[in-house]
Amino acid sequence: MDTAPADITDNGGLRIIPLGGLGEIGLNMMAYEHGEDIIVADCGLMFPEPQMLGIDLVIPDIAYLRERAGRVRGILLTHGHEDHIGALPYVLQELSLPLYGTALTLGFIREKLKEFDLEGEVELNVVKPRDVVTLGCFSVEFIRVSHSIVDGCALAIRTPEGVVIHTGDFKIDQTPVDGELTDLATFSRYGDEGVLALLADSTNVEREGYTLSERVVGEAFDEIFPRCEGRIIVAAFSSNIHRVQQAVDAAVRCGRKVLLNGRSMVANVAIARQLGYLRMPEGVLTDLKELQHLPKEQVCMITTGSQGEPMSSLARIAMDDHKQIKLEAGDTVILSSRFIPGNEKTISDLINHLYRRGAEVFHEKVSEVHVSGHASQEELKLMLNLTRPRHFVPVHGEYRHLVKHARLAQRVGVPAERCLVAVNGDVIRFADGRGEIAGTVESGRVYIDGKGIGDVGEVVLKDRKHLSEDGMVVVIIAINQASGEVIYGPDIVSRGFVFEDESQQYLDETKKIVLDLLAGMNIETLGEWGEVKQEVRRILRRFFNKTIERRPVILPVILEM
Amino acid sequence: MDTAPADITDNGGLRIIPLGGLGEIGLNMMAYEHGEDIIVADCGLMFPEPQMLGIDLVIPDIAYLRERAGRVRGILLTHGHEDHIGALPYVLQELSLPLYGTALTLGFIREKLKEFDLEGEVELNVVKPRDVVTLGCFSVEFIRVSHSIVDGCALAIRTPEGVVIHTGDFKIDQTPVDGELTDLATFSRYGDEGVLALLADSTNVEREGYTLSERVVGEAFDEIFPRCEGRIIVAAFSSNIHRVQQAVDAAVRCGRKVLLNGRSMVANVAIARQLGYLRMPEGVLTDLKELQHLPKEQVCMITTGSQGEPMSSLARIAMDDHKQIKLEAGDTVILSSRFIPGNEKTISDLINHLYRRGAEVFHEKVSEVHVSGHASQEELKLMLNLTRPRHFVPVHGEYRHLVKHARLAQRVGVPAERCLVAVNGDVIRFADGRGEIAGTVESGRVYIDGKGIGDVGEVVLKDRKHLSEDGMVVVIIAINQASGEVIYGPDIVSRGFVFEDESQQYLDETKKIVLDLLAGMNIETLGEWGEVKQEVRRILRRFFNKTIERRPVILPVILEM
Structure with missing residues (x-):
């Protein structure tokens, strides 16, 4: 029995309620509600901002779902990045819900649930692109998209009021490393059928043109690696399996062995290999012990720590405080990742220390050793033109990104009154083909500090x-x-x-x-x-x-x- | 009588000792020593880095000068930016020294000395470009350079060992707003005569090509202003007098009155007008009282607060927390300044809040409303080729900038062994035409916290x-x-x-x-x-x-x- 209080704002129709990610980067979580059914897309965390002193993590406030726990049918995961799955271990402690996602996404989640002793308690349903999942009055098709993690999907959510396309994070990479193209045909099919609303990723709306293909980074590796006379260290996000693949491939081509470094790098590579997302020739991996006996021109280390995290191996190597690895003139470090806003100073310090050690450093500001995983303006326009939505709701972005994305949608023909710029807690209601922001519900951020969840305010x-x-x-x-x-x-x-x-x-x-x-x-x-x-x-x-x-x-x- | 202890490292020749600014951005201060004479170029501060909790300002440790106080002949100032003059009020409390600089530089310094009740106690000597100042065994010619402040100069320091060119901060703007070109002829003259060493600004060594002319910003203003239907707010650094001039000119052309806002903006504009560096038509200035009665399309506010400083008027306006000024849809805010590393998050928050108010925002990431004041690679090469120095010492930069600037010098022909990459405290010694890093002296950073100088460690x-x-x-x-x-x-x-x-x-x-x-x-x-x-x-x-x-x-x- 559902004993939740009657909703004042529940006056029928489809209600889309962002619980995180609108007006901020991170914390992505969206509830879709119709009648007695609620489904949730993504369940992400945010790393603390500088003013959140001592806070370890931030998760969305799920008060709205807690009060309606009996109606929530499941959580759909678009992809395996922390800002889309990271809050799961906390949310699942309160709400026991089945999860739906692709193999790698659920592989990463399984690892996370293990850490919290929740593994056996959660129902994990593996889906493939074009699979359809039915949850209450909703049926959801997963649609392949390319992004800076493999196995990402958008969602086509069929509701009693019409189809909603929820892109998740995406780019339209015409030459993805695994050949898995963003499924333009399926987006077009929905466009032909008629789309009630498009909810699309706004992260890169300020960038003109197209985002470069992930393959560009592989080409940069192939240009840099053969010129390196000493060790090569590639720092990347451990979830970026294609990036790791390209670094491994470049290393193999130069006769280098690969040392994986960093807890999450080792774990994620293991998961990706096991699920067949990462190919490594036999014998390419080495360990710290063997490393001591390898000539330095046969070494390629692939590591975490690209944000200059002070406790990472890379930071310790840069400070000449690592037991096994001492950098020398002729060694090369490639920071193959984004300078995350807020980390610029730490990364800059890391680079300076690497230069002090005599290393050469490549990073995104001076070389094409990183590309974004998010669509730029021309790709966003393409998505709008493929789906031709009746309404447009910009998601995944700070407020200015949402405003600019709404304007972009207007430029490709969505009328201004049907572009709904909403923020967390707003109720976006669709009924009889009309959309509006119909009210607000409780929402916010919950701070995790040590074992304390929400006690630090x-x-x-x-x-x-x-x-x-x-x-x-x-x-x-x-x-x-x-x-x-x-x-x-x-x-x-x-x-x-x-x-x-x-x-x-x-x-x-x-x-x-x-x-x-x-x-x-x-x-x-x-x-x-x-x-x-x-x-x-x-x-x-x-x-x-x-x-x-x-x-x-x-x-x-x-x-x- | 000089009672300082004998210097172990003082084995004759010219000694150049960076006390700040080498291996860091800010804190610029360089001592030149020969025999019984020391002169100092610049005396800058640094704003605290995030890890310096509660610290207000950082100044260089001047232990080296303190112990040799009797030999220091004066301080030469290249220009009036805080990172070149900001430590003066603290240093002058300990060392009573005459100052030498151009009119605007000393104008800004005088204002600063007033705040510390030091105005009458310091000898201020106004120089003009091409003037020569003799201090002990040194004679110093001031050479006009363009930069993001007016009245900047490089120094040609004639020493018993030869001429050293000390660029200070510079760019080579071919169309400066005041027509005062970087004095290429004088640099060439010294190049012909023979330069022992060039010490040049490394800030922008990672940028290819040429830095854009300051006039580009004026052109951007002239493009943006006429399209604005509401208020215009331009946020800029108050020391950037040419930027203010261009904003005023654009406002006048659109029939807008100008409201100056921010303590330093009001003060610096007053100084610049008084000294004739800023031209404003009669009656163009308005005040908050008159503002209430002006139609919004006749208003242009020029303000500080471009870094999102939470106490600034601009931040309060963005938060809808300003008594007199409420932003509305149609208003425009131009952040005409750099996103200083470390401030990205605060500035980004500011922009989001401005969008929430309905304003349109232009900033350096999306529009040419800011240009740098520092030379890019091609200008740095030009400086090297004009002066053709025997030795090269990169200054003003983090460690990686210094390394890259040294490499750039090698590419234009300075032999590697004559490129000296030094950091704060290193003694760069020149004797008999040969240069080397000959030792180190005490140096470091002193924290200012409230009235405490150096007690917080x-x-x-x-x-x-x-x-x-x-x-x-x-x-x-x-x-x-x-x-x-x-x-x-x-x-x-x-x-x-x-x-x-x-x-x-x-x-x-x-x-x-x-x-x-x-x-x-x-x-x-x-x-x-x-x-x-x-x-x-x-x-x-x-x-x-x-x-x-x-x-x-x-x-x-x-x-x-």
Whole structure:
């Protein structure tokens, strides 16, 4: 029985509700609801932004689904990137739902579920492109698309109100490494039949023209590798199996053995090989032990760490802090991945350190060693023209991307009033062939910090920010409950605030200010320690600000004894 | 009398010592030393990097100059950017030295000195291009260069060992806004005479071709402005007087009045107008009061805040949190400045908020509304070919820029062994026409935090980082000195760590663990509180890590009573 409260906004029709990914990059999750049925497309996470201090991961708030748990029929996964599958282990702890996706996508998910001891508890349904899955009143066809991960699919969701095309992340690579083309024919077929709405990836809407084919990177490898006299290190995302394939192929052509490095690289390559997505000649792989005896011109390391993550092997190699691998002049490092916004400084530091070691470095800003997995403007127009949707909803993007994608749709003929720019929590409702933004539901971000899910909120983050800027000063005073007399202290302890290196005099002055304050207060009659604490805080805040222009967190502790 | 210790490395010849700016962007400061004379070129600051939590500014460590204060003859300023003049107020508090620079450069410096109550105490010597200043054994000619600030100069430093060309920041703009061309003739003249060493700006060495002329931005303004139906807001660096000039000119041509916004914008425009570097027709300026009555198509605001600084007017306008200015559909914002690395996320947020307000936004990634002030590869080659230096020292750049600039010099004919890649603190020594890196001296970075100069070091920053990640837990216990009995507590206070929202049970459990620990210790005989504190820290660290996987700073406070 479904005991969820009746929905005020549920006035029939098809309701599409973005729970993440609209107005932000990452956290992709979309609910489709009609009558008593809800299906969900993707369930992604986001890596924390700089202001989310100490946070490990961010997942979407699924309050809307939790309250309607009995109606949710399953989760469809478009592809295996973290921003589309990463929240699954958390969401599946609350909602027990079957999953539908292609073999590699589910292979990556299975690995993830193992880590959370959820493997046996989740129903995994492998689908192939052009397979159709029926869930309640919805039937969903998976459509092959190319992207920076293999085995990606778009979804054609047949609903009682019409067909919705949900692209997921895609590009239209005319020469994909595995020959698996974006299935233009199926998109066209739906276009002929009539599409109620197209929901399309907006990530690269600011880029003109076409996104380069993944093969371009293989060509760049084939140009760079033969000229290298020392070791070659290729850093890439471990999920980018085609990238790994091309690096392996280039290594083999130059007579180099391949060392895989990084936990996720080793795991993902194993999954991809097992499922037949990655071909490696016998004997091409080597290990750290054999590496010691190989001439350096026979070595190619394929590793994670392309974002300059300080704990990665690559960062340690760059800092000359790796036990087995010491870089020398003549070695080459290829950062075959995007500079993710927010990581530019860390990556730049990594590159500088690699140059200090004498290595040559190739990266996306100076060489074609990376291409995007997302469609540029001409591909987005092509998708619009193939599907000829009645309505258009830009997805996967920050707000400006959504606005620009809506404008692009208008340029290829979708009327402005049928381009719906929605953000997370908006209810996009379709009924009788008409679409509108019909209201909003609860949505948001949930922070994961260690084992805590959602317990760290804005107040804690604000405190962490405050602590990070000027540290903390704790003032401890013990007071005789009866007489109001100070019997201990003030004792002062600080962290991240400078007393240690300062003169004893400054510390003494601080204590004196507190004592003078207390002497002037009629503590006996106050009966309210909160007020004393507030006064201590106020007077010290003023003192520190005047003397040293710093604003530490001030924490008065008063012991009544 | 100079009482500085004898220099171990002072074995004659010319010594060039970078105290900042080599191996980093910012902090530019270079000492030239020969015999008993030292002169300094530039004295810049750096804005803090993300890991420098709570730090306001960074300046170079001038220990080397401090110990030789009696020999320093003066500071030459190439131009008025913060990364070349920003450390002056701090350095001049320690070293009383005459300054030499062009009118605008000194105009900006004078404003800065006023803020620090140093105005009357510093000797400011205005020079014009081609003027020669003699300081000890050095004579220095100022040479006009174009850059993203007006009135910039390179230096030709005549030393007993030969002439050194110190470019400062430069580009070779063939059509500068004020017609003041980079003085190619003078560079050529020195090339004919013979140049011992060229020290040249490496900032843009990774860019091929030529940097676009500043005029391109004016052309972009003239294309965008007439199409705008609402308000226009141009955000730019306040020191970029030519940029401001071009925005004013474009506004005037469209019949718009100009509102200057931002403290430094108002100040710098005033200085530039007073010195004749900026021409504004009578009556073009307006104020916030008049603005309320102007039709929006007659408004052009020129403002700071292009980096998304959260306290700036522009950020407040974007957040719809500005009293006088509310953006509407049809308004246009032009971010006419660089996305400074590290600020991408903040700027991206700003742009998204502006789109939410309905504004159209132009910025350097989508339109030619910004050009760099630094020479690209072809200009750098031109500088090398004009001066034909015997030695080449790349300056102003991260390590990879220096390496790449040295390679570029080799491609235009400087032998590899005469390209000296040095970093801060290296002593570049020239004697008898030969150059080498002859040793190192004390150098580094000094952090400014509030009024504190250099008191915040790596330990404090490490504490702040730790605090920022998982907050802080203070454990307070009072113990009877005689009996070792716990007479109060443990009391537990936290910030940035979650107890508040957790169950009381978790807090009680934490207290119990501490009490159990104390009960098991023979406190009387310990006599050493340090050990008790250490144990409390150890046991709680383990407990928090196991239960919630967080690692707060744990601060035990033990009161002996």
